[in-house]
């Protein structure tokens with residue numbers, strides 16, 4: 001054990017040394033390159049050799065490549081969308097990329113956020129991505145913003161760039177970014193993905209509509225699913241993120257056919273793209289209309305009634321006596337074989353990992369007659385043992401289980417049961433009683 | 441029930457005009473979750489209708505009340521704006537599109 005952690009420490013140290021040396025080398029090489037090809041309005045020998053495959057496309061040419069070299073693009077969110085977008089922008093020869101992300105790399109990011117590696121778990125995503133991008137293109141200038149984009153810093157950051165890419169994962173930041181782009185006159189390339197579908201459009205471009213023109217009212221938070229809860233197949237944001245890079249490149253090149261006033265819907269399930277014509281700019285839009293109500297950035301978490309992250313915050317619906325902690329649940333259900341344990345996650349999650357002998361009834365089905373009779377049957381087998389009989393409810397993080405307790409108390413009101421949920425869900429279970437249980 | 445519509449030029453001449461129009465409804469993102477289906481059919485719609493009436497039928501048929509006012513409708517891949525008068529034909533495609541926010 002000591003040997004492993006010692007080696008890990010040594011490797012981390014050596015990696016840090018290597019990173020410094022590589023940075024030093026890049027700086028020296030860049031200087032040298034500058035000295036021999038200092039003309040800012042001409043492509044260098046390296047540029048020509050590196051980008052010839054795209055320069056010879058008539059729509060790009062030397063002029064287009066120079067436009068890319070002098071362009072600056074801000075990517076907000078360095079996750080499933082931001083990684084592929086950044087990768088293709090870096091590859092194409094964009095001169096300056098800004099990366100905004102407050103978050104650090106987690107193991108569950110690696111299946112889709114392919115700039116990050118196993119080594120970078122725990123490292124800020126902007127740092128990890130920056131290292132990977134510089135390996136791809138050492139002459140790329142990268143600005144890292146390891147911060148949450150908010151109403152007080154957004155305009156300052158957005159103003160420094162020609163184009164903004166929305167690669168975020170939550171509603172509040174999407175409205176914030178839209179308003180910041182409208183107020184500072186920047187085109188916003190907007191992509192999103194969940195499960196097996198994606199959406200893509202360009203807002204605030206060439207008198208086209210903005211996000212608020214199309215969606216003036218934010219969706220009720222309870223109808224919004226994030227990737228953590230709904231899941232996402234890595235290649236789906238991959239497709240959308242690459243398309244975001246492509247639209248940004250087309251804007252830099254001055255191409256026609258920009259996806260403004262149109263919404264591209266991607267379905268991985270049917271391998272289909274649908275292109276829906278959107279409305280034109282809405283004259284009465286709150287931010288880009290003729291008499292805008294919004295002239296400075298507002299409180300977007302309040303506007304959307306949701307946090308500006310894709311992390312679930314904990315809710316508190318139950319009294320203390322309606323809850324049980326992980327060690328107490330272990331003692332009762334596992335050691336003493338007491339009670340019934342209902343797991344309210346989806347069948348897919350239940351199949352991934354579950355507490356032995358627990359019964360899977362997804363939250364959305366819990367008050368259906370079939371589910372209720374399934375529970376009552378399970379109770380009848382054991383109920384004589386204890387009075388009232390304990391019914392425990394678990395979910396991933398301890399939010400859905402609280403909702404389930406309230407519903408179960410109603411549908412089981414004629415049964416002599418005491419329904420309680422596991423505080424902190426299976427995350428708490430994994431941390432406190434079973435370290436072999438995966439935290440996802 | 442809506443009165444039978446007159447067949448149009450190039451329409452299905454010779455057949456009895458149907459009692460209403462049926463359209464194919466595609467549900468995306470959160471609408472799919474809420475409705476519990478990705479696709480459905482609405483029948484008996486008047487051929488001459490408007491945005492409000494279509495929105496109401498779609499909202500009711502697919503139980504979308506929880507997200508009322510926060511999704512867009514597209515008819516044959518064309519945005520339907522508030523107050524639009526609509527002319528529906530059999531087999532038209534109505535898409536229900538809430539914003540997707542994950543990434």
Ligand SMILES: [Zn+2]
Nearest residue numbers: 210213285288
């Ligand atoms: Zn607008």
